[in-house]
Amino acid sequence: MPSAAERTPTTRPVRRPPSPAPADPAVAGKALAVHARLCPVYGCPIPYFHSLDPVSELVSSLLSHRTRNAESGRAFKALRARFADWDSVIEAGLPEIEAAIAGVTWPELKAPRIRDVLRAVRERCGSLDLAFLARMDVEAARAWLQAIPGIGPKTSAAVLSFSTLRMPALPVDSHHHRVAQRLGLIGPRVDVGPSHAILRAQLPAEWSAQDLYDNHEILMLHGQQVCHHRRPACGRCVLVDLCPSAMQPTREP
Numbered sequence: 001m002p003s004a005a006e007r008t009p010t011t012r013p014v015r016r017p018p019s020p021a022p023a024d025p026a027v028a029g030k031a032l033a034v035h036a037r038l039c040p041v042y043g044c045p046i047p048y049f050h051s052l053d054p055v056s057e058l059v060s061s062l063l064s065h066r067t068r069n070a071e072s073g074r075a076f077k078a079l080r081a082r083f084a085d086w087d088s089v090i091e092a093g094l095p096e097i098e099a100a101i102a103g104v105t106w107p108e109l110k111a112p113r114i115r116d117v118l119r120a121v122r123e124r125c126g127s128l129d130l131a132f133l134a135r136m137d138v139e140a141a142r143a144w145l146q147a148i149p150g151i152g153p154k155t156s157a158a159v160l161s162f163s164t165l166r167m168p169a170l171p172v173d174s175h176h177h178r179v180a181q182r183l184g185l186i187g188p189r190v191d192v193g194p195s196h197a198i199l200r201a202q203l204p205a206e207w208s209a210q211d212l213y214d215n216h217e218i219l220m221l222h223g224q225q226v227c228h229h230r231r232p233a234c235g236r237c238v239l240v241d242l243c244p245s246a247m248q249p250t251r252e253p
């Protein structure tokens, strides 16, 4: 009998997102220059911060939306302590799930979303096991995940990149997005969701999972430590000569 990882999930075909337009060579060159400057600052290769199975990473990612890492981490541990496994979360009452994740932003929205997403995965796979995604290419795996209501580009990329799947996907969080916008890698009106495909297309197609993870982490860390939301510290930024927003600290975003 095939293992859960070898079984083909019972899923309807999913439509792949359209391929993004090829990156402007000048912008792609800047994206590479930014990567090369920030890597030594933040110490690439950066160790992975999680080694969760993909379903656990999915829950962790759903908890993390607009929530500090410490709080979403506590909520994740509380969920694990309260429920024997993720199947038990599907069967649980919403007040019980909501109580376990009370420390995150919008627990009343996240509790039903987590339960419904887990239920959809189980219905489409026959069990709560996403190991089969490792046999798909990244875009197909992302399309499969994003066909489930409640899973967007950031969550699908996080599941593939941060989990034990270690697939070459590029997540974009709010810090990464802000820094990319200020640097002119994406336009001022490009939202976080569409920015995933644009920023990925600027990086070499052959980059490994670690390369893309590093790219996400260094831009996120730069946003947290230097290119702050309100007062970017341009005076101590190693990207100042590459940045059209340099020395305009009050400029949004």
Ligand code: SF4
Pocket: 179, 182, 183, 226, 227, 228, 232, 233, 234, 237, 238, 239, 240, 243, 244, 245, 246, 247
């Ligand atoms: S120069 Fe200023 S605005 Fe540009 S990336 Fe650096 S900190 Fe951010």
